[in-house]
Amino acid sequence: MANQSPRLDQIFAALADPTRRAIVMRLCAGEASVGELADPFDMALPSFMKHIHVLETSGLVQSEKAGRVRTCRLSPDALLGAEDWFQQQRAIWEARLDRFEAYVMKLKKEKERAAAKRPSRTTKRKGAE
Known part of the structure; x- marks a missing residue:
């Protein structure tokens, strides 16, 4: 378990923020574009992308870009x-x-x-x- 501690720290840190928890909850319903995920939040897209980056770094979310659209999906195995x-x-x-x-x-x-x-x-x- 000791060697998993940094990974756990990343997951708990990612989930410590209410915006990121809301993103994870939304992704439980299925994949979505960054634009769809960002829509309910009153923040600039670059700020929102920092949340996506934290979730990707923790392994909770994966994203891929097709053209101009970045689509995110949950990686439940990270939990x-x-x-x-x-x-x-x-x-x-x-x-x-x-x-x-x-x-x-x-x-x-x-x-x-x-x-x-x-x-x-x-x-x-x-x-x-």
């Missing part, structure tokens, strides 16, 4: 490394939470046992009468 990382993190945290739950249950049982050994208040009152 496999991130998916593996999330699964590993989930397994780690589920194990930690399971251990925590077991510890809390142990404390609860110990408290119940200690309470059962103590004489109740009604018992004390009866003995005092």
Whole structure:
């Protein structure tokens, strides 16, 4: 996993920006030209192309130019490394939470046992009468 860290860093950095996440979400519906992708955003085309470049560098998006039109498509396989990382993190945290739950249950049982050994208040009152 250590050798995948730079790739994961690129993917997470690419997805950290809301514009790039919106581009990825749009590409989930199918390929689109840069013009179609840029249309909903209020920014100059050179600025928008920087977002496309970041997505291409991370491996999330591929593009090809035919004449004057650049078409982009999603590369979902690029997310496999991130998916593996999330699964590993989930397994780690589920194990930690399971251990925590077991510890809390142990404390609860110990408290119940200690309470059962103590004489109740009604018992004390009866003995005092």
